[in-house]
Amino acid sequence: MDELSTISTSIQYIVVKLGEERFGINISYVDNIVRMQRMTRVPEVASYIKGVINLRGEVVPVMSTRIKMGLEPDVETSATRIIILKFEQQGYIGFIVDAVNEVVTLNADTIEKVADSNKDDAFVQGVGKSEDGLISILNLNALIDEQI
Amino acid sequence: MDVSQYLDIFLAEAGEHLQSLSDPIMILEQEPENEDTINEIFRAAHSLKGMAGTMGYKNMQNLTHDMENVFSEVRNGNIKIKSDMIDVLFQCLDALEGYTNNIRESSDEGTETNENLIKALNDILNGGTGASKDDAGPAKESAEETKAAAGSSDSADDAWKHIKLGDAETTVLGEALKQGKTPYGLTVKIQESCILKAARAFLVFKAIEELGEVIISDPSTQDIEDEKFDFDFSLIAISEKPLDELITAAKGVSEIENVTGGVLDLDSTEMESDEDEEADNTPAVQETKAESSHEPETVKNAPAPSGAAPAKADKKPAGKPVVNRTVRVDIEKLDVLMNLVSELIIAKNSLVAASGNTEERTNSAITEQVEYLESVTTSLHESVMKVRMVPIESVVSKFPRMIRDLSKKLGKKMELYMSGEDTELDRTVVDEIGDPLMHLLRNSADHGLESAEVRKERGKPEVGSIFLDAYQEGNNVIIEVRDDGNGIDTEAVKAKAIERGVITAEQGDNMSEKEIIDLLFHAGFSTAKVVSDVSGRGVGLDVVKSKIESLSGEVEVKSKLGEGSTWSIRLPLTLAIIQALMVTVGGEKYAISLGSIQTIEDISRDSIKLVENKEVIHLRGSVIPLIDLHTVLDAPRLSDEDPEHLIVVIVKKGDKLAGLVVDELMGQQEVVIKSLGKYINKCKVISGATILGDGEVALILDANVLI
Numbered sequence: 001m002d003e004l005s006t007i008s009t010s011i012q013y014i015v016v017k018l019g020e021e022r023f024g025i026n027i028s029y030v031d032n033i034v035r036m037q038r039m040t041r042v043p044e045v046a047s048y049i050k051g052v053i054n055l056r057g058e059v060v061p062v063m064s065t066r067i068k069m070g071l072e073p074d075v076e077t078s079a080t081r082i083i084i085l086k087f088e089q090q091g092y093i094g095f096i097v098d099a100v101n102e103v104v105t106l107n108a109d110t111i112e113k114v115a116d117s118n119k120d121d122a123f124v125q126g127v128g129k130s131e132d133g134l135i136s137i138l139n140l141n142a143l144i145d146e147q148i
Numbered sequence: 149m150d151v152s153q154y155l156d157i158f159l160a161e162a163g164e165h166l167q168s169l170s171d172p173i174m175i176l177e178q179e180p181e182n183e184d185t186i187n188e189i190f191r192a193a194h195s196l197k198g199m200a201g202t203m204g205y206k207n208m209q210n211l212t213h214d215m216e217n218v219f220s221e222v223r224n225g226n227i228k229i230k231s232d233m234i235d236v237l238f239q240c241l242d243a244l245e246g247y248t249n250n251i252r253e254s255s256d257e258g259t260e261t262n263e264n265l266i267k268a269l270n271d272i273l274n275g276g277t278g279a280s281k282d283d284a285g286p287a288k289e290s291a292e293e294t295k296a297a298a299g300s301s302d303s304a305d306d307a308w309k310h311i312k313l314g315d316a317e318t319t320v321l322g323e324a325l326k327q328g329k330t331p332y333g334l335t336v337k338i339q340e341s342c343i344l345k346a347a348r349a350f351l352v353f354k355a356i357e358e359l360g361e362v363i364i365s366d367p368s369t370q371d372i373e374d375e376k377f378d379f380d381f382s383l384i385a386i387s388e389k390p391l392d393e394l395i396t397a398a399k400g401v402s403e404i405e406n407v408t409g410g411v412l413d414l415d416s417t418e419m420e421s422d423e424d425e426e427a428d429n430t431p432a433v434q435e436t437k438a439e440s441s442h443e444p445e446t447v448k449n450a451p452a453p454s455g456a457a458p459a460k461a462d463k464k465p466a467g468k469p470v471v472n473r474t475v476r477v478d479i480e481k482l483d484v485l486m487n488l489v490s491e492l493i494i495a496k497n498s499l500v501a502a503s504g505n506t507e508e509r510t511n512s513a514i515t516e517q518v519e520y521l522e523s524v525t526t527s528l529h530e531s532v533m534k535v536r537m538v539p540i541e542s543v544v545s546k547f548p549r550m551i552r553d554l555s556k557k558l559g560k561k562m563e564l565y566m567s568g569e570d571t572e573l574d575r576t577v578v579d580e581i582g583d584p585l586m587h588l589l590r591n592s593a594d595h596g597l598e599s600a601e602v603r604k605e606r607g608k609p610e611v612g613s614i615f616l617d618a619y620q621e622g623n624n625v626i627i628e629v630r631d632d633g634n635g636i637d638t639e640a641v642k643a644k645a646i647e648r649g650v651i652t653a654e655q656g657d658n659m660s661e662k663e664i665i666d667l668l669f670h671a672g673f674s675t676a677k678v679v680s681d682v683s684g685r686g687v688g689l690d691v692v693k694s695k696i697e698s699l700s701g702e703v704e705v706k707s708k709l710g711e712g713s714t715w716s717i718r719l720p721l722t723l724a725i726i727q728a729l730m731v732t733v734g735g736e737k738y739a740i741s742l743g744s745i746q747t748i749e750d751i752s753r754d755s756i757k758l759v760e761n762k763e764v765i766h767l768r769g770s771v772i773p774l775i776d777l778h779t780v781l782d783a784p785r786l787s788d789e790d791p792e793h794l795i796v797v798i799v800k801k802g803d804k805l806a807g808l809v810v811d812e813l814m815g816q817q818e819v820v821i822k823s824l825g826k827y828i829n830k831c832k833v834i835s836g837a838t839i840l841g842d843g844e845v846a847l848i849l850d851a852n853v854l855i
Contacts, residue, residue, distance in 0.1 A: 059824060090826050
């Protein structure tokens with residue numbers, strides 16, 4: 001691979017599993033990956049907010065990616081992880097995923113934009129190809145958008 | 149000279165001086181003959197002038213210079229204080245404040261010269277007595293200058309003559325002479341009110357070193373840096389410039405009272421090893437020298453060299469500010485410290501939890517130490533809190549002036565009475581509380597108090613009274629704004645609310661008096677029939693309320709038509725760490741601030757009554773509504789609930805009480821309040837979260853929202 005050209009256009013993604021599907025999360029947002037832990041439920045919030053956890057002395061809200069995306073509710077296993085993402089505006093937010101697989105580098109050219117995302121696909125902004133198959137790139141801003 | 153590094157000091161001190169001008173002027177209006185006050189004002193104006201001059205703010209310097217002139221006349225008894233003069237002085241203060249604000253924002257004073265004010269001041273000067281112009285001269289410092297330059301050879305002015313020169317210095321001086329430079333001796337006297345003596349001295353050194361070279365100083369530079377000197381110091385410098393230039397440079401530094409100097413005669417100076425001290429000095433001078441080196445006090449207290457300002461020296465003890473040993477600290481540094489203390493308390497809590505779990509007997513030593521740690525962290529927290537606390541005085545001190553202006557503007561007679569100015573609050577709260585308080589005061593002045601005629605008719609004293617009282621109550625600070633005016637006309641409020649479409653007519657009929665009064669806090673509500681520029685634009689009380697609530701405080705109004713109203717603001721002492729009662733509800737842990745808890749009761753289910761379909765209990769004569777936290781928090785009900793008894797936490801908000809039904813009490817704990825973050829701030833009853841000893845997150849209930 002020509003390194004010079006990949007540096008400018010490639011992005012690293014953390015590949016997570018939700019059910020059988022593989023999703024990519026832009027690594028520049030990722031702050032931390034922690035094991036599933038006890039959560040404190042918060043009343044009067046949206047159903048996909050599972051609660052808050054203590055991350056190094058900070059209180060961080062955690063959401064169920066599955067519920068938010070309209071999938072089956074989470075089944076906690078030993079592989080379940082919380083990916084802590086950091087957003088400029090909202091601060092730290094945790095996302096529960098079934099498993100964290102690997103980190104891949106995808107060339108921006110190889111990611112196909114999803115044509116005019118309708119409601120079902122609002123959370124996927126593109127599809128990339130890796131050696132193991134297709135990876136749906138998550139639209140993180142849509143995930144934390146409370147309107148959707 | 150690059151002065152940017154002193155900008156902060158300048159701004160801070162200018163602020164203080166402005167305040168110290170404002171207060172006495174208020175006093176002066178009441179007691180025009182008060183000499184202490186006049187001197188105090190004179191000093192503040194003089195200091196401001198010096199500071200502005202040093203920093204190169206010419207407009208500010210000019211204005212303060214003229215103010216100083218006026219006061220020097222007042223001090224000499226040539227001008228009597230009149231009310232219109234006070235007005236002009238206050239306008240000057242406003243102008244000065246405008247300058248400092250400009251400087252704060254852009255480090256430039258702006259171009260406004262305030263000629264009209266300067267003219268007004270000069271009019272006052274000229275309108276004094278015919279002789280005033282002639283007398284002005286000696287009172288001004290120019291007189292002191294000439295007198296000082298004349299160099300009377302006694303007292304402290306010539307302290308520089310007694311600097312002992314070592315071999316090294318003599319050599320340097322000799323060299324300098326050969327190069328055609330002149331050695332000068334200077335004695336600098338700093339004002340006794342100066343707080344940062346070392347900084348002033350440093351500025352003097354810096355100013356002189358731009359013109360020449362400082363050879364030696366008494367006390368040594370090290371001692372001067374450490375502030376180990378009284379209010380004067382002497383130095384010997386060599387320079388190619390004339391003496392006047394050096395003296396002017398040194399005088400340019402603010403808060404320098406006087407600089408004297410002369411050309412150093414190497415032969416007559418006392419050499420350390422030499423015995424020719426008496427070369428041209430009389431024994432009397434030697435005595436002065438001995439005193440000045442051993443008992444600097446005598447130098448300081450030496451009578452002012454001339455009769456120009458005898459009052460100054462005599463009156464000083466009365467008005468002299470106490471010099472505290474204080475440090476100015478950036479509030480951000482305190483925030484960092486506070487955060488660290490929070491972390492420490494969390495760590496301490498985990499340690500307490502961990503030590504509680506282990507076998508008690510073997511670990512008694514650990515338990516002991518943990519307990520000790522607990523008490524230390526608590527004291528540490530308290531100390532840091534105290535450091536952050538400032539008296540509300542800094543905010544309320546501007547109000548008497550404001551009320552005075554309002555009184556003139558509105559044409560009503562009123563007096564402001566304040567108490568509890570020394571009540572302390574967290575710095576961040578004090579910074580924010582000014583505007584809401586100002587608004588409430590304006591509100592009282594404008595809407596509350598009636599005009600003098602109406603007051604007379606109603607048999608009230610013509611002069612209306614507004615009270616501002618602050619005091620501490622438990623973990624809260626209460627600030628009350630009270631007036632003896634008309635009170636709130638609930639009918640007028642209701643009519644207005646209906647007219648504005650805030651409520652419907654039917655709603656209005658069913659509202660209690662209290663609910664109607666609460667309408668005042670509704671956005672876009674103003675009952676003033678005429679919009680004045682004092683209040684009445686309808687952007688007031690709702691802003692007051694939201695501001696206070698953002699500080700975790702609350703506002704309450706009590707009013708009696710015809711007798712006046714009381715607005716009370718309740719604020720928590722601290723925002724970051726609270727003492728809380730830990731309870732469980734449906735197996736989940738919650739914290740309730742101890743500040744809002746009245747009592748904890750064991751209530752039998754039989755005693756619950758239904759009033760308007762709501763559960764209430766009777767407790768010591770009052771009816772208290774019950775709030776089941778399981779319902780509010782949507783928490784699961786435990787199957788092993790006690791069928792007969794309920795644990796009820798009675799919380800209070802102002803006069804209102806409510807009983808919160810919980811499952812279990814866990815005990816009291818110091819908790820650090822953490823924000824839930826911007827992402828989930830929907831939940832009103834939860835005011836934050838805290839991290840428990842075992843790392844678990846517990847939510848903090850806001851009892852105020854529930855009541």
